[in-house]
Amino acid sequence: MLGDYRIEGRRASDIAASVERGVGDGALPPGQLLPPMRELAATLGVNPNTVAAAYRTLRERGVIETDGRRGSRVRSRPATTARGSIRVEAPEGVRDVSNGSPDPALLPPLGEAFAEVARRYAEQPGMYGEAPLDEEFARLARAAFDADGVPDGPVGVASGSLDAVERVLAVHLRPGDAVAVEDPGWGSLLDLVPALGLRPVPMAVDDEGPLPEEVERAIRRDGARAVIVTDRAQNPTGACVTEGRARELRRVLAGHPGVLLVEDDHGHGIVAQPLHPLAGGEGRWVLVRSVAKAYGPDLRIAAFTGDAETVDRVLGRQRLGPGWVSRLLQQTVAQLWATDAVDPAVVARSYGKRRDGLVRALARRGVEAHGRAGMNVWVPVADETGAVARLLAAGWAVAPGARFRMEAGPAVRLTVSGLTVGDVEPLADAVAGAAGVAVAGSFG
Numbered sequence: 001m002l003g004d005y006r007i008e009g010r011r012a013s014d015i016a017a018s019v020e021r022g023v024g025d026g027a028l029p030p031g032q033l034l035p036p037m038r039e040l041a042a043t044l045g046v047n048p049n050t051v052a053a054a055y056r057t058l059r060e061r062g063v064i065e066t067d068g069r070r071g072s073r074v075r076s077r078p079a080t081t082a083r084g085s086i087r088v089e090a091p092e093g094v095r096d097v098s099n100g101s102p103d104p105a106l107l108p109p110l111g112e113a114f115a116e117v118a119r120r121y122a123e124q125p126g127m128y129g130e131a132p133l134d135e136e137f138a139r140l141a142r143a144a145f146d147a148d149g150v151p152d153g154p155v156g157v158a159s160g161s162l163d164a165v166e167r168v169l170a171v172h173l174r175p176g177d178a179v180a181v182e183d184p185g186w187g188s189l190l191d192l193v194p195a196l197g198l199r200p201v202p203m204a205v206d207d208e209g210p211l212p213e214e215v216e217r218a219i220r221r222d223g224a225r226a227v228i229v230t231d232r233a234q235n236p237t238g239a240c241v242t243e244g245r246a247r248e249l250r251r252v253l254a255g256h257p258g259v260l261l262v263e264d265d266h267g268h269g270i271v272a273q274p275l276h277p278l279a280g281g282e283g284r285w286v287l288v289r290s291v292a293k294a295y296g297p298d299l300r301i302a303a304f305t306g307d308a309e310t311v312d313r314v315l316g317r318q319r320l321g322p323g324w325v326s327r328l329l330q331q332t333v334a335q336l337w338a339t340d341a342v343d344p345a346v347v348a349r350s351y352g353k354r355r356d357g358l359v360r361a362l363a364r365r366g367v368e369a370h371g372r373a374g375m376n377v378w379v380p381v382a383d384e385t386g387a388v389a390r391l392l393a394a395g396w397a398v399a400p401g402a403r404f405r406m407e408a409g410p411a412v413r414l415t416v417s418g419l420t421v422g423d424v425e426p427l428a429d430a431v432a433g434a435a436g437v438a439v440a441g442s443f444g
Helices: 012-024 037-044 048-060 111-123 135-147 161-172 187-195 212-220 243-254 308-320 327-338 344-364 384-393 421-435
Strands: 064-066 072-074 155-158 178-183 199-206 224-230 260-264 285-290 302-306 376-380 411-415
Touching (some): 037 048, 048 072, 111 327, 135 302, 161 260, 161 285, 161 308, 187 199, 212 224, 376 421
Parallel strands (some): 178 199, 224 260
Antiparallel strands (some): 064 072, 155 302, 376 411
């Protein structure tokens, strides 16, 4: 089973160290199956509990992962190159529709909000020992959650959605635990999960979000201890969880009350579709919404709510690290909210006109494309590398689907935020010439 490598040791610490040496020098490669505990105990002449303790230590350190009856194996190393680096640089003269950024023209001016916050700060500067959560930010965030039917719970603030998700996973899960993630899904999240020593389990999605049977399979067969779902404007597909899909997913999740539910409302402030939260107010759950897409990525603020224990754990751990998210930024966002600096209906119409126009133009050319909400369009292709290269030659830089998928089929992502209405037909022509024939259905 292990080739020429021999695990040694009489104590749990020695056995764990022996495995780590093998992993470190490459003798035990990623994916290498380790001997069953009783078998290794017999070989070493020790109690099986000693080997169990060694394996537990290795799991906690993120060296191995255990998958039920499939046994324990060496964990794949986190990627040293982030998925975001899988990109095509747009040379001079090539239009870049790959970056996923919002349209600057739709972002609110920040000057007045910053000026008002600076004026108040001059009167009463923030100091150590103050409450980490700005009272007005928390009040407005909770009111917005209430308006969207999100279950009651305390409010927290993080430095963006990914920061919030990372903190939530860290307070509940241990290295080796399985996490169900959307496939295709947010590339940064697909990098984060293995970097935390967790095991990502892909869930296929369609235009209405994760397929219920995929969520059930991820939990029941693959042992997922957490499920992460994007409620609206999923990146990269634009999927939105509908009311009917939400009912089905709630039914699945209700059968597994011990599973952590993490919801990311990616479309907050930029979509017209209503939010259909999956959390029922019981068990362990968190819903996160960032201001990045509607108010500006550099604000680095995300509000979240959830069950009291989870939020308390996250905020407690946060206090031991950065301490708090800048109250100046919290107050600036609260000022933007209070003054209705963004009209979500206007933003949604603007993105929708370009996104829906592109999807329709591609349909007229016989090309399958997806994008129910937000600023991205997902186009399945027959040959991803070839499609990216052909589009680049035609004057368009697109995002390779490899940035966003695990087992899902090849595709490209197009961001419409930089397009004009006049760009839609030329881009559709180029995509139709590059895409080839792909298999229709879910994105899995």
